Every structure is written in C-alpha cells, then in structure tokens.
Amino acid sequence: MVPLKLSTMISEQQIKERVKTLGKQITEEFKGEDIVAICTLKGSYMFYSDLIREIDLNVVCEFFGVSSYHGKTESSGEVKVTLDVTHPLEGKNVLLVEDIVDSGLTMAYLKTCLLARKPKKLKTVSLLVKPAAMKSDVSLDYHGFTIDNEFVVGYGLDYQELYRNLPYIAKADNLN
C-alpha cells in the first residue's frame, strides 16, 4: 500500500473542545435519565470513548458493528452488520454514536434498525459530517464538525484499516 500523505485537518485540541461541548449538550438532552450509548464499530470507538466521559449521566455501553466501505474510499451502499448489541433497547433512551456521515446510507440503515427495537428516544451524534449527507434524507441530532468532501483518517477513521490511532483528523492529500 502506498503510504498516505497526510495533513492535519482537525487538531487534537479542537476535537477535545468540541467533544466536551457535545457531552454537555447530550447530558442536558437526557437530563436525569439513564442512556444506552451505542458505539458504531469500528470507526467511532475513539470518539465514543472520549464522548461518554463527557456525559454526566448513567451510561450503559453497547457496540454495534457495521461495515460499508469494504476497504474502498466510497461507500458500497451495502451495509453489513458484523456485531449486534447485547441487550433489548425497548423503552430505553438510546444515543447512537457515529464517526462520520458521508452518503448517509449507514446512518439511515442504523436508524431504521434501532427504531424497529422501539426505544423510548433515539438521538444520533456523529463527529464528522460531509456535505453529501446534507443532501440525503437522513437527520442527525448532533455533530462535531462539517468537513469538505475529502477522505479523512485518524481518531478512529481508517484507510484500509490503518491510521485509526492518530489522535487528530487528517486529510489524505494523495487520495482526493
């Protein structure tokens, strides 16, 4: 694999500050209630672990595995479930945590899937949103940053399973 030429798009500090704000807003949204926070694997694990530490509520952690890119840089449109949550969601306050919403196909799929389980309330948060998502039907309750239509890696996001461990978001200059 040709190594990516990376340039920082969103710094560690910028992410930290934004995640803190999102945590406060989500705490306010569900004030006094317990929530089930669902981490969408693999991409959102880093955002998720920082975000839940900024949420001042009782949080039950669940993990939902989906794969849509299959190693490419554009969504295949086909969402494959690789891991399901372990407890029923009926009557629960659910927070779905995504890394990035691009075409919106994955988010739309996940929302349909989770709503079918009859949660009391379902709210969604994604660290990043690309403009294409704005044109799709999918609605998002909270997001960290809107970015240009560029392929990004780091802070959980990968290119061919690499670069997830970068503590910041970088754009790949030799891919876009």
Ligand code: IMP
């Ligand atoms: P969507 O279904 O097109 O919205 O794509 C959503 C999923 O594709 C995300 O959860 C990511 O895993 C992946 N994805 C979308 N854009 C990027 C990117 O720029 N870098 C890395 N992964 C991405």
